[in-house]
Amino acid sequence: MLRQVITVMMGNVDAGKSxxxxxxxxxxxxxxEPGKITQSIKAYSVSLDVINKICSNILKGKSLKIPGILILxxxxxxxxxxxxxxxxxxADISVLVIDINEGIMPQTIECIEILKQEKTPLIIALNKIxxxxxxxxxxxxxxxxxxxxxxxxxxxxxxxxxxxxxxLYDSKLNAERFDRIDDFTKTIAIIPCSAKTSEGIPELxxxxxxxxxxxxxxxxxxxxxxxxxxxxxxxxxxxxxxxxLDVIIYNGTLKINDQIVIGSLRKPIVTKVKSxxxxxxxxxxxxxxxxxxIGVKISAQDINEAIAGMPLRAVDNNLNxxxxxxxxxxxETTLEIDNEGIILKADNLGSLEALIKxxxxxxxxxxxxxIGEITKRDITEASSEYHPLNKIILGFNVKPVTSNIxxxxxxxxxxxxxxxxxxxxxxSKTIEEHELKNxxxxxxxxxxxxxxxxxxxxxxxxxxxLAGTLKPNTPVMxxxxxxxxxxxxxxxxxxxxxxxGKEVAISLPGITxxxxxxxxxxxxxxxxxxxxxxxxxxxKYLNDDEIHLLKEIADIKRKANPIWGI
Numbered sequence: 001m002l003r004q005v006i007t008v009m010m011g012n013v014d015a016g017k018s019x020x021x022x023x024x025x026x027x028x029x030x031x032x033e034p035g036k037i038t039q040s041i042k043a044y045s046v047s048l049d050v051i052n053k054i055c056s057n058i059l060k061g062k063s064l065k066i067p068g069i070l071i072l073x074x075x076x077x078x079x080x081x082x083x084x085x086x087x088x089x090x091a092d093i094s095v096l097v098i099d100i101n102e103g104i105m106p107q108t109i110e111c112i113e114i115l116k117q118e119k120t121p122l123i124i125a126l127n128k129i130x131x132x133x134x135x136x137x138x139x140x141x142x143x144x145x146x147x148x149x150x151x152x153x154x155x156x157x158x159x160x161x162x163x164x165x166x167x168l169y170d171s172k173l174n175a176e177r178f179d180r181i182d183d184f185t186k187t188i189a190i191i192p193c194s195a196k197t198s199e200g201i202p203e204l205x206x207x208x209x210x211x212x213x214x215x216x217x218x219x220x221x222x223x224x225x226x227x228x229x230x231x232x233x234x235x236x237x238x239x240x241x242x243x244x245l246d247v248i249i250y251n252g253t254l255k256i257n258d259q260i261v262i263g264s265l266r267k268p269i270v271t272k273v274k275s276x277x278x279x280x281x282x283x284x285x286x287x288x289x290x291x292x293x294i295g296v297k298i299s300a301q302d303i304n305e306a307i308a309g310m311p312l313r314a315v316d317n318n319l320n321x322x323x324x325x326x327x328x329x330x331x332e333t334t335l336e337i338d339n340e341g342i343i344l345k346a347d348n349l350g351s352l353e354a355l356i357k358x359x360x361x362x363x364x365x366x367x368x369x370x371i372g373e374i375t376k377r378d379i380t381e382a383s384s385e386y387h388p389l390n391k392i393i394l395g396f397n398v399k400p401v402t403s404n405i406x407x408x409x410x411x412x413x414x415x416x417x418x419x420x421x422x423x424x425x426x427x428s429k430t431i432e433e434h435e436l437k438n439x440x441x442x443x444x445x446x447x448x449x450x451x452x453x454x455x456x457x458x459x460x461x462x463x464x465x466l467a468g469t470l471k472p473n474t475p476v477m478x479x480x481x482x483x484x485x486x487x488x489x490x491x492x493x494x495x496x497x498x499x500x501g502k503e504v505a506i507s508l509p510g511i512t513x514x515x516x517x518x519x520x521x522x523x524x525x526x527x528x529x530x531x532x533x534x535x536x537x538x539x540k541y542l543n544d545d546e547i548h549l550l551k552e553i554a555d556i557k558r559k560a561n562p563i564w565g566i
Contacts, residue, residue, distance in 0.1 A: 004045065004293040005212040006250060008072040010115070011097035012105035016127040018073055019195035020097065024054070024205065044071045045278075045295060046205075055206045058141055066213050069205075070248070070293045072233075093212055094122040095204070100129055100160050100192070104167045112171050123189045123211065124175060125204050126164065130194040132156055142192065142200045143179055161190060178207050184214075227314035228254035228292070232262065234308050235347070235371075238284075238297065241275070245298045247312055254296070254314055255289040261322045262303065263310030268326045270319070275299040307371050308351075341365030342390050343382045345374050347397035351413065355396055358417050364424075365390070372398070379403045388431055394420055432538050439531045440475060442542075442549035443468030445523040448503065452519065458486065458509035459517070467545040468525070470498040475526035476508065478517065479556060482526075483510045500545060524553050532557075532565045 009017040021044050047068040052059065094115050098108060115122050129135060134153045138145045146154060161177060168175045168188070178189035189207050193200025234246040245262075254260075254273060262269040277284035277297040290296045311329050313322050337356075344359075344366055346352040352369055359366060367390065368381055374395055382405050385391050395409035396416055408423060410416035444466040451462025463470075476482045486507040488495050498504040511517060527535070532550065539547055557564040 004068045004070040005066055005209070006070050006072065006092045006248070006293050007208060007212075008094045008120070009097060010094055010111040012099070012102065012107040012111075015097040015099045015102070015105075015108075016125075016195045017095075017097045020095075020125060020127065020193075020201065020204070021071055021073055023195050023198055023201055024050070024071070044073065045069070046071060051205055051209055055202045055209075058202055058206055064209050064213055066209055069209065069212075070295055072248070092120075093208065094120050095125050095208060096122050097125045097127050098164065100126050100157075101131060103160070103164060109171065112168075112173065116171075121211070123178075123191065123204075123207055124164075125200075126161065126190050126192045127195055129157065129192045129199065130197045132160075137194075137197050137199060142203045145199060146192070157192065161192070164190065178203065184211060226252040227316040228252040228258070228260075228290070228312070229314075230254070230312045232306060232308050232310050232312055233295070235303070235306050238299075241299050243299075243303050243306075244277075245300070245303060245306055245312070247296055247298055249290050249292045249294050249296060251292045252314065253289055253291050254298075259315040259319070260298075260300070261313050261315060261319070261326050262306050263312070263326050263329060264305045264307055266305065268323045269302060269306060270315075270323070271300045271302050273298055273300055304372075308347075337369055338365040338367060340385065340387070340390060341367040342385075343367060343378050343393040344369040345378065345393060345395040345398050346371060351396050354413055355394065355416075358413070362421070374398055374401050374407065374409075379405060379407075389424060389427055392420075392423070432541065435534060436538060436541060439534055440525055440527045441469055441471070442527060442535070442546045442553060443470045443474075443525045444549055444552070445470065445476075445506075447517060447519050447521045447523070449519045451505070452513050453505060455514070456512040458507045459511050459513050460505055460507050461513065461517070462503060462505050463523070465498050465500050465502045465504070466522075467500055467549050469500075470502075470504070470506070470525075471496065475528075476523050477526035477556070478521060478523055480560070482516055482523070483508050524549070524556065527553055529557075529565055536565070 009021065011017050024044075024046055045068060048064060048066065051064060051068065094111075096108070096111055096115070098104065130137065132153060133156065134150055136149060136153075138148055140148065146157065149157070165175050173188055174186060175188040175190050178191050181187045181189055189211070191200055191204045191207055193204050195201070228249050229251040230247045230249040232245050232247055236244055236246065238244045254276065256273055256276065258273045260271060260273060262271070276287040276290055276299070278287055278290075278294070279285075279297065284297060287296060311326055313326060315322050342359075342364065344352060344355050346355055346369075352371060356366060356369055367385070368378070370378075374393055378393055379401075382391050382393050392406040392408065393403075394416060395407065396413055397411045398409055400409045401407060406423060406427075408416065408419050410419060445463040446466055448462040448464055452459075453462065454460035470485065470488060472486060472488055474485055476485050486509060488498055488507075489505045490498065490502065495504065508517070517523070527550075532554065535542065535546075535550060542550070554565050
């Protein structure tokens with residue numbers, strides 16, 4: 001028996017993947033997605049009746065054998081590599097959606113590499129032809145509509161199409177406009193289309209269905225009577241039902257009360273199917289059994305720890321064997337975390353992997369990354385972190401909670417990262433400014449001639465600040481530590497600081513003029529070694545004179561200790 005063709009929509013963000021599905025299904029996926037960006041894999045079924053209806057004008061009495069198409073919509077954002085891989089590995093065939101005006105983008109190349117790695121056949125939807133300058137919509141077949149466009153529009157369309165063909169050739173892919181192809185086994189079909197106006201959508205759907213039927217018939221044969229095999233796409237709370245699993249069944253049949261094994265990050269979950277549903281426009285339609293290939297929503301006990309992306313298998317008197325196989329598959333899923341860092345929470349595995357990828361690219365350490373809502377344990381773990389920049393929880397698609405530590409949540413991944421980066425920058429600045437408050441800053445002084453006001457107990461001398469800022473109660477050195485500079489006076493009044501170019505009188509207890517110091521001597525701040533390391537780390541808060549002074553002070557110190565400050 002032939003099952004539905006599993007098709008994955010792939011491409012760069014905003015290329016129009018979800019919009020094409022909206023046009024096929026007459027749904028509003030794009031409007032319902034946070035930020036109008038797909039952030040998880042979702043499945044949508046297009047029946048043979050719908051295909052026949054959409055393609056009626058170009059089918060011309062011909063019939064299709066396939067029972068329909070099951071479309072997987074994947075995210076195009078750079079972060080969701082693992083979700084695209086998951087979609088690519090599930091699919092029989094892929095539709096690579098490319099914006100005709102944008103052409104090949106970084107995620108387009110990534111999608112091509114995934115499909116080549118998985119050996120997934122593909123066709124290309126060259127979307128947004130309605131945005132070509134001068135394009136006129138007509139209720140004709142695509143090829144006739146193109147022929148009726150002005151010569152400049154036709155030339156522009158061909159120019160963009162063959163620019164794409166040339167770039168695809170660089171990726172070792174031969175491609176051509178679908179109506180100009182003689183051998184579809186050697187050339188990838190490009191179908192110009194507009195998800196917005198529906199132009200080219202019937203041709204896209206028919207090309208997809210025809211190729212699947214002609215070349216994938218053997219792949220589409222499935223053992224409908226055998227135990228179900230599937231992959232979890234999403235774990236979600238459904239009102240009135242509880243925790244549910246959105247699952248792609250790609251082989252076999254799943255029935256109510258079937259025992260199933262589900263992969264998790266710990267040990268496999270063993271449970272029974274309580275109820276099943278298939279999403280329809282008017283709501284969830286109950287099912288007693290589901291035949292491959294189909295996307296279904298499953299309700300079962302003890303599935304709170306189930307994770308999107310994990311395998312699901314029905315049991316047929318071979319529970320131990322299935323558990324071993326599932327465990328082996330799930331052990332391949334690894335989340336790289338550190339001994340210290342921030343806490344991550346997300347609603348599913350794909351989102352968590354995407355978050356980890358984005359943060360690792362920014363050199364942010366991650367102590368814990370897990371699926372589910374933020375718990376008291378997460379808050380305690382974040383609170384116990386030593387470094388203040390690690391006392392934070394990031395939550396993607398989870399509920400915000402009140403806490404004594406910083407918690408940032410968002411249901412759009414790139415906005416969550418932006419919010420975190422903003423907080424991280426502001427918090428870093430606050431911490432660093434606080435650190436600098438108690439740090440001995442670099443300064444350089446010259447004892448002015450004829451300005452010895454008191455030789456000892458304490459010595460009071462006039463100095464010129466050559467660089468940096470002099471403050472009271474800071475250590476002074478020449479070639480080694482002398483004393484602490486106490487009071488600073490300018491024109492007979494005490495001052496809190498003296499900056500470059502100022503001439504002030506300073507009090508130096510415990511030393512005598514003409515013994516330890518004399519006129520025209522150059523004095524420096526005696527910076528403790530730990531302070532020096534901190535200042536070097538926080539150079540961005542120092543001016544050029546202070547940075548140069550750090551080097552001078554280090555040179556003096558290293559005469560006595562060659563590794564000082566290193």
